[in-house]
Amino acid sequence: MDRPILDCLIIGGGPAGLTAAIYLARFHLDILVADAGKSRAAWIPCTRNVSGFPDGIGGAELLQRMRDQACKYGAKIENEFVSKLERDVEAGLFTATWGSGEATARTVLLATGVTNRRPPMDEELHDDALARGLVRYCPICDGYEVTDKKVGVIGSDSHGVAEALFLRSFTADLTLIAPDKALRLKPEDHKQLKDAGIDCVDGPTQAVAISDDCITVDTAEGHYTFDSIYPALGSDTHVQLAEMVSADLSAENCIKVDRHQRTSVPGLYAAGDVVIGLDQISHAMGEGGVAATTIRNDLCAKDPRWREPVQEMQEAGSGS
Ligand SMILES: Cc1cc2nc3c(=O)[nH]c(=O)nc-3n(C[C@H](O)[C@H](O)[C@H](O)COP(=O)(O)OP(=O)(O)OC[C@H]3O[C@@H](n4cnc5c(N)ncnc54)[C@H](O)[C@@H]3O)c2cc1C
Numbered sequence: 001m002d003r004p005i006l007d008c009l010i011i012g013g014g015p016a017g018l019t020a021a022i023y024l025a026r027f028h029l030d031i032l033v034a035d036a037g038k039s040r041a042a043w044i045p046c047t048r049n050v051s052g053f054p055d056g057i058g059g060a061e062l063l064q065r066m067r068d069q070a071c072k073y074g075a076k077i078e079n080e081f082v083s084k085l086e087r088d089v090e091a092g093l094f095t096a097t098w099g100s101g102e103a104t105a106r107t108v109l110l111a112t113g114v115t116n117r118r119p120p121m122d123e124e125l126h127d128d129a130l131a132r133g134l135v136r137y138c139p140i141c142d143g144y145e146v147t148d149k150k151v152g153v154i155g156s157d158s159h160g161v162a163e164a165l166f167l168r169s170f171t172a173d174l175t176l177i178a179p180d181k182a183l184r185l186k187p188e189d190h191k192q193l194k195d196a197g198i199d200c201v202d203g204p205t206q207a208v209a210i211s212d213d214c215i216t217v218d219t220a221e222g223h224y225t226f227d228s229i230y231p232a233l234g235s236d237t238h239v240q241l242a243e244m245v246s247a248d249l250s251a252e253n254c255i256k257v258d259r260h261q262r263t264s265v266p267g268l269y270a271a272g273d274v275v276i277g278l279d280q281i282s283h284a285m286g287e288g289g290v291a292a293t294t295i296r297n298d299l300c301a302k303d304p305r306w307r308e309p310v311q312e313m314q315e316a317g318s319g320s
Helices: 015-026 059-072 123-131 139-146 158-167 187-196 240-244 281-302 310-318
Strands: 006-011 031-034 076-078 082-088 093-098 101-110 114-116 150-154 173-177 199-201 206-210 215-219 222-226 228-231 235-237 268-270
Touching: 006 015, 006 093, 006 281, 015 031, 015 059, 015 281, 031 101, 059 076, 082 240, 101 281, 123 206, 139 158, 139 228, 150 158, 150 222, 158 173, 158 187, 173 222, 215 228, 268 281
Parallel strands: 006 031, 006 101, 031 076, 101 268, 150 173, 150 228, 173 199
Antiparallel strands: 082 093, 093 101, 114 235, 206 215, 215 222
């Protein structure tokens, strides 16, 4: 094999992967980020709960700043979707493949995130509504922005109920709407919703129109107009590459890690939304930093990678 072996291949260039890239590049390690460019953070019109940005920052701008910071210290980024991951157990190496190429690395960090399931609505309408804050996905992130507003939650299982109850401390005007058919609620859910004064509406539901400051949904019980809707339809975790190298997954279909972000496969690490935990930028960044430091320490335990004294480096550079 004539191509250089990377110290670490980071798969996923969201807040988790890019934070790890910044750390690893600054540890003087040879790394590459492969990123398919679908970070959930890129959907955020303006995040207001990331520390250090009192006036908020757009998700796309935050990602670009993180990319610039990683590249400044020597990280390289390939805008590619990795379709295959293999592990050579004897050599202790991983090979990842994408459309136009591949890379071999001593370690791999999976920071591949999740995708939220969308409500039934036209794609263009959805993206426009998301940009205007009429569709929102994360009450922890932006419940503050709907304080005392009229809010609909689309979801019918315990996830929908939990999201509606969480939002109740931001607004009294809440409606839980079933996405497909009649609401399927347990008696205790009914009681909790009733006690909290949350209205319930049967589906099928479709978001049909938006204006500057409201969104209209069609339900089995008629039209409803809201300041914002929160789909609570769950998400799909990107664990396919972990499965290809037989890493253990949790019951929630997330990658299992120890408290240093090591998976069950030696040399494979995971961080961010793809690991169970608080799906937030701060948490993804924190796990990225922990994973990077673990990767550095595990690599250095095998090969200390001490730097040459400056004088010897200068002599080697002079060609004498
Ligand atoms: C609408 C919305 C608003 C939000 N608002 C906030 C907020 O205000 N504050 C907050 O803290 N959090 C917010 N979040 C959550 C936050 O965006 C996520 O927690 C965060 O982006 C997770 O970071 P991550 O790096 O784990 O995953 P992601 O940011 O999702 O990045 C994963 C990356 O991996 C790439 N990838 C996946 N598979 C592959 C593959 N096989 N090959 C190559 N690349 C791959 C993806 O394309 C993507 O670029 C919001 C989320 C949404 C959807």
